[in-house]
Amino acid sequence: MTKHVNYRTIAEALRAAAAGPVARARGRRTRSGSSRGLRPRRPDYPRSGRSGWRRWVPSWRQSLAAFVMAVAVLTGVVTVAYVRTEIPDDLNGFATQQDNVYYWSDGSPMARTGWVRRQEMPLEKIPEHVRWAVLAAENADFYSDPGVSASGVTRALWRTIGDGDTQGGSTITQQYVKNVYLSQDQSFSRKFTEVLLAVKLDRHHSKDRILEDYLNTSWFGRGTYGLQRASQAYYGKDVTQLNASEGAFLAALLKGASLYDPALSAANRERAVERWSWTLDRMVEVGRLSREERARYTAFPEPRLPTTPSTVGGQNGYLVELAETYAKRAGRISDARFDLGGYQVYTTFDKRRTNALTKAVGDARATLDPEKRPADRYARFGAASLAPDGRILAVHGGPDHQKQAFNESNAATVPAGTVFTPLVYAAALEHGVRRERGGPRSPVTPATVYDANDGVPLRTPEGPYWDRAGRMLKGTNLDGRSHGSISLRRAMAESADVPFLQLGMDVGLDRVRGTAQAAGLLSSSLGPPVPDFALGNSTPSAIRVAGAYSMFAAGGTHTEPYSVRRVTHEGDPVPLAAPRKKRAVGPGVAAQVTDALTVDASGKAGKPGGTRDDTARWYAGYTATEATAVVVYRMDLTKSLAPLPLKGLGGDPTAGADRPARIWNQYTDAVDGAPRRAASEGEKTR
DSSP states (O other): OHHHHHHHHHHHHHHHHHHOHHHHHHHHHHHHTTTTTOOOOOOOOSOTTOOGGGGGSOOHHHHHHHHHHHHHHHHHHHHHHHHHOOOOSSOOGGGGOOOEEEEOTTSOEEEEEOOOEEOOOOGGGSOHHHHHHHHHHHOTTTTTSOSSOHHHHHHHHHHHHTTOOOGGGOOHHHHHHHHHTSOSOOOHHHHHHHHHHHHHHHHHSOHHHHHHHHHHHOEEETTEESHHHHHHHHHSSOGGGOOHHHHHHHHHHTTOHHHHOTTTOHHHHHHHHHHHHHHHHHHHHTTSSOHHHHHHOOSOOOOOOOOOOOOOOHHHHHHHHHHHHHHHHHHTOOHHHHHTOOEEEEEOOOHHHHHHHHHHHHHHHHTOOTTTOGGGTTEEEEEEEEOTTSBEEEEEOOSOTTTOOSOGGGOSSSOOGGGGHHHHHHHHHHHOBOOSTTOOOBOOOTTOEEEOOTTEEOEETTEEOBOTTSOBOEEOOTTOOOOOEEEHHHHHHHTOOHHHHHHHHHHOHHHHHHHHHHTTOOGGGOOOSSGGGGGTOSOOOHHHHHHHHHHHHTTTEEEOOBOEEEEEETTEEEOOOOOOEEEOSOHHHHHHHHHHHBOSTTOOEEEEEEOTTOOEEEEEEEOSSOEEEEEEEEOOTTTOSOOBOOTTGGGOTTOSTTHHHHHHHHHHHHHHSSOOOOOOTTTOOO
16 A cells, blocks of 8 residues: 555656646645546646746746657657668669660660679678778778767768768768668658668678678779779779778778779879878777888879770770760769669760761871881871761761770860861951950951961051060961962961961950850860960860861851760660850851851861961861861870871871861761862862
8 A cells, every 4th residue: 555655646746846836736735635526737838927938938847848758759750760670682773783875876776885893702801901991991980889870970961951971971881771772862861761771780780791791882983893893993903912001092982983083183183192191090090000011101002094894995985985974964973873884875976977987087097107107106086077056976086995095086185276267257257356455346357358478567456466585476377378468258268377367366365265165165275365376276176176167057056065865774864964055156257257168169168277386287177967177186195195296197298288188078978978078288278
């Protein structure tokens, strides 16, 4: 009986504490029998005996009760969710990776690539110093944590709400769960599931098993999953042969290969060196590397250059590379996700045109003899054909992608030379000229006359142009001839250079630059704003030059070059950003430029080009349906990306000045089905 009374007394005391002074008074009346049988009263809230805002402030007992209840509810929710969460039987994408398939513009298969490379490696075969390089960098408390880190989860949730980076707040167990069981989205629900699965996995599997699976499934860039394949991709050897320094670099890649692979950029290398050094110091800090051994690792272990993990050779390799880059950018597909495969990439490349361009360049290449003539060594032939709406129809990137990954049509270190002058002409027709300081701008027409003689002093609105050596700069024609006073249209037709050198100064180099950018030339390729800017000191690729000329064929509207029409993933469409369109010049200006560049009655327009130092020869031309640019240059890729002189190429004292035009002619004859002739070097000097 006493025991029962004690329980009753305790219960009443708790109710009284929660109800406040009034309830305690009522409780006393209840015990005395005066109010026996009445229904329970509600809690004293808003609080009686208080006035104003104080009535709405809970007592500490009420606050404590609410907190205890909230904790109980939250604990219940988490407990139920944990019990209901099961470790999936199946892994996600990387275990069922597929090839990526590329298609020609007509829908026929072009290439099939299998980028994912993964090979299991038992944990006991992975050197301990490599394992601890990863653990020191990612999760030094791995063997003692419960699978999650409370502080890490808090940081990760904050980043999920903020900038979307959850990696930094995850333990290795959580990273493994995300990699193999969950999607890569950054939602709160995915993070909550990740935490529950990590705790459950930690209770059901040994730490060594989790670590082994993590090291065998993590993405390290260059199309590799797992330490074994990463070791082969970056150092050309098995993981069993890695030292602690090399392991520290591979550990850095877990933060994102696109940020730490030194082959991708100088900034990447700087980040990689910093992370590598920090990881080695961290290994010392956690007692897994002696200070003596750390002192031996002072030089960054440079990984080897990447190789293309694809069986695609010939020209198709260059096409696949262009299409992959565009698909990932326009579709916002990460490298890791694209490497898992399952994508169908429908390109803009025309098979017939690609074959015709390959043959035309191949025939020109066959005339060279690099074994007997040193001048024929390192010869490069870049060529590209684009439609007026921006579609890349054909590209010649090199002799064979498997033998040379460098894309000769996409080189951005070869000067454009005088093939750039139609853009100067267009800028003048569009914006007019100013010949006197502070004076009004005057309109320019194709009939506007300029002096085309050699040795004409170059002028600015302020007066004669003086170079840094204090000499008055005079214009010279690349063909060495004086053309007299001629109209701009005739100057363009005869490839007289002096008028366009002066015209660039009269228009204003800033306006010429703006027209060039609007026509599709990348700002990074545009040369310094000096007089020779008008004669092509910029270095656009053949793809970009063809794109600029296609702007004239499109009536003055430029569309950014694109190589992919659509992408699907396992049959589902992937949204692609539309290529940008921009009005570069007016339709009338485009027509006037075309008129000046028209060579014959066929309607074909074109312009040869060369450079003062004779390091590049060009021909760019267009019809109503496509624009094609061809460039011939020499470049020793083992030394630098700087072009070499063309003197003596092909045993020709003129260095085969008309070779680009011959390639252009052969290609257009093949695709058009009727002979079309670009002007030879004798008809148009440059």
